[in-house]
Amino acid sequence: MNLKELSAHLGLSPTTVSRALNGYPEVSETTRARVEKAAQALGYSPNARAQGLATGRARAIGHILPVSHQHEMVNPIFGDFVQGAAALYARHGYEVVISLVEDIKEEAAYRAIKARGNVDGIIVHGPRMADARIGLLQELNMPFVVHGRASDIHTPYSWLDTNNHRAFRRATDFLLDLGHRRIGLVNGLEFMDFAHRRRAGFEEALLARGLAPDPALMRSGEMTENYGFASADAMLSGAAPPTAFLVSSMIAAIGVRRAIQDRGLTMGRDVSVITHDDDLNYLRNGIDVPIFTASRSSVRQAGRLAAEMLMKLIEDRGLPPQTHLLEAELIIGSSTGPAPL
Amino acid sequence: MNLKELSAHLGLSPTTVSRALNGYPEVSETTRARVEKAAQALGYSPNARAQGLATGRARAIGHILPVSHQHEMVNPIFGDFVQGAAALYARHGYEVVISLVEDIKEEAAYRAIKARGNVDGIIVHGPRMADARIGLLQELNMPFVVHGRASDIHTPYSWLDTNNHRAFRRATDFLLDLGHRRIGLVNGLEFMDFAHRRRAGFEEALLARGLAPDPALMRSGEMTENYGFASADAMLSGAAPPTAFLVSSMIAAIGVRRAIQDRGLTMGRDVSVITHDDDLNYLRNGIDVPIFTASRSSVRQAGRLAAEMLMKLIEDRGLPPQTHLLEAELIIGSSTGPAPL
DNA sequence: TTGAAAGCGGTACCAA
DNA sequence: TTGGTACCGCTTTCAA
Numbered sequence: 257m258n259l260k261e262l263s264a265h266l267g268l269s270p271t272t273v274s275r276a277l278n279g280y281p282e283v284s285e286t287t288r289a290r291v292e293k294a295a296q297a298l299g300y301s302p303n304a305r306a307q308g309l310a311t312g313r314a315r316a317i318g319h320i321l322p323v324s325h326q327h328e329m330v331n332p333i334f335g336d337f338v339q340g341a342a343a344l345y346a347r348h349g350y351e352v353v354i355s356l357v358e359d360i361k362e363e364a365a366y367r368a369i370k371a372r373g374n375v376d377g378i379i380v381h382g383p384r385m386a387d388a389r390i391g392l393l394q395e396l397n398m399p400f401v402v403h404g405r406a407s408d409i410h411t412p413y414s415w416l417d418t419n420n421h422r423a424f425r426r427a428t429d430f431l432l433d434l435g436h437r438r439i440g441l442v443n444g445l446e447f448m449d450f451a452h453r454r455r456a457g458f459e460e461a462l463l464a465r466g467l468a469p470d471p472a473l474m475r476s477g478e479m480t481e482n483y484g485f486a487s488a489d490a491m492l493s494g495a496a497p498p499t500a501f502l503v504s505s506m507i508a509a510i511g512v513r514r515a516i517q518d519r520g521l522t523m524g525r526d527v528s529v530i531t532h533d534d535d536l537n538y539l540r541n542g543i544d545v546p547i548f549t550a551s552r553s554s555v556r557q558a559g560r561l562a563a564e565m566l567m568k569l570i571e572d573r574g575l576p577p578q579t580h581l582l583e584a585e586l587i588i589g590s591s592t593g594p595a596p597l
Numbered sequence: 598m599n600l601k602e603l604s605a606h607l608g609l610s611p612t613t614v615s616r617a618l619n620g621y622p623e624v625s626e627t628t629r630a631r632v633e634k635a636a637q638a639l640g641y642s643p644n645a646r647a648q649g650l651a652t653g654r655a656r657a658i659g660h661i662l663p664v665s666h667q668h669e670m671v672n673p674i675f676g677d678f679v680q681g682a683a684a685l686y687a688r689h690g691y692e693v694v695i696s697l698v699e700d701i702k703e704e705a706a707y708r709a710i711k712a713r714g715n716v717d718g719i720i721v722h723g724p725r726m727a728d729a730r731i732g733l734l735q736e737l738n739m740p741f742v743v744h745g746r747a748s749d750i751h752t753p754y755s756w757l758d759t760n761n762h763r764a765f766r767r768a769t770d771f772l773l774d775l776g777h778r779r780i781g782l783v784n785g786l787e788f789m790d791f792a793h794r795r796r797a798g799f800e801e802a803l804l805a806r807g808l809a810p811d812p813a814l815m816r817s818g819e820m821t822e823n824y825g826f827a828s829a830d831a832m833l834s835g836a837a838p839p840t841a842f843l844v845s846s847m848i849a850a851i852g853v854r855r856a857i858q859d860r861g862l863t864m865g866r867d868v869s870v871i872t873h874d875d876d877l878n879y880l881r882n883g884i885d886v887p888i889f890t891a892s893r894s895s896v897r898q899a900g901r902l903a904a905e906m907l908m909k910l911i912e913d914r915g916l917p918p919q920t921h922l923l924e925a926e927l928i929i930g931s932s933t934g935p936a937p938l
Numbered sequence: 939t940t941g942a943a944a945g946c947g948g949t950a951c952c953a954a
Numbered sequence: 955t956t957g958g959t960a961c962c963g964c965t966t967t968c969a970a
Binding site: 268269270271272275282283284287306308309310311312373 | 939940941942943945946947948
């Protein structure tokens, strides 16, 4: 059932039927009612491609996942983020299109996405410090919102981020307040913007107490369990091992905890661990780590916010860049908690 | 840059340029080379909507997530599944379109998806026992692959599933072999097909040893942490509490373990827990549960397989239904393991 | 208030 | 081997 058939069925022109269905004012109310009833009854839905071709709008948002050859950056929070966003898009009649883009072919890929024309806007995931995608999308005049930020880019653009700096500043302060002086940082890849900010927050807290960050206690890498294990193991076998760890990812934290256990040390007594990027459920389960929340529900919430921002930008192209900074919570109600020294 | 402009630039007709770019044999090699070079240089990419309108093919696959008003069925494995699938689609030039569909409006939504025409095929997630979507999609002549199965549907259709029955049969046997006789089943909603099959496997194992399934030790519900807690707590406070739990989801298992701990019982000594739907990482971390794998990587693998099946169906409409049954592994190498009685 | 007709950017048939 | 032309299904000007 397409527009032509529907209009023939009604004895009207396609023009009138289109206008009736799209809420144009010049259609008589009786006609509109008749058209809407018939459309409903016959199960007519406009063909999105034809509509898009005629209007130049796709009514779809692209979510771009960078995939890298160097490191397998499967982002575990992506699913929740998209789920939150999709719920909002659906309410506004937008679809979600997901593309995996290899970082090598990035520029060509974005240009092709623009040319292919099946999205009206883009959510950029996993920004690097000096992410070339931002300038590129601006040049292409494609509306976009970055989930995260790019510290080295100084032109204004729309983003939404958690306050990684403050979260790690507070987490470090918390450990320092407990008396810890040698804290190991197991961080993500530091060309990723979030990892950079986390490290900055960590160092700021140390410096504020007159402590010099010790390079031997700071690691950066792709956040796998093995990376967490290797990092913690190396630090623990050093001359002056840490009494606490601040870990940028729950997955890496698993490795860190394994390294601690393998040495016969006791979590929460000999060594403490605080981690980010996690779900509160783990906490309630009595695992002895306080957690900076990037809980599943908070990630969905971020997705919803990002969707809202982007749709606003698409529908009002004159809008200035939108930004939003979410605060991470430090949860301390764990069963044992990090050990004071 | 569109086809018309490109062809004008080359002094050729749009027809010829289109043929050159799409690999038609009747174009001379010199022309093709010239066209391809120019397209590359000028950054031409065909407009997907126009192409789709002309060909009737969208080069996109829809992933439909049912959202329910009764229960918040956010599927935690969805992200990984889509990630696996998307990697395969990308290789074949397909995009992924995600739609959230409310179960109430299901029929209308699927008809609209068909009519809108921006996907060539659909992956159905979260099938129920007698899932109406299967008949509907067949009626609509829309290629589809179900992730899971629908036991009450007997017409042939394409699906890909893990062997839930066998996984739970084996898990139960394992506990029975260790001497457990009172095993609590904390299952998903049993109108969901996977939960039904898991229960069947559980009961089969009991019956095979002449044990009658005890309704007091079997629960069905949406798999949240609180549900796991409430279920386990109720069972443990019963007249004859279970000595082991078989739990259909890691999230619910967290609640189960909390209930055990709250009673002062020790996991892996007083009460054992086996769970499904989990990541091996937890195991390696020494948590004392053996696990039926639906690990993140295995879910991605399932996504890849489903994508492959669906693209085959789309490209060869005459193909008979494709099916694929994945076996879940029982991993027993945990640090403590379930306690023998 | 309604309709005819010209696109939107491609593809594919038919003719040359 | 190449080009002209109709058409995919809808929107939107312009005219009636």
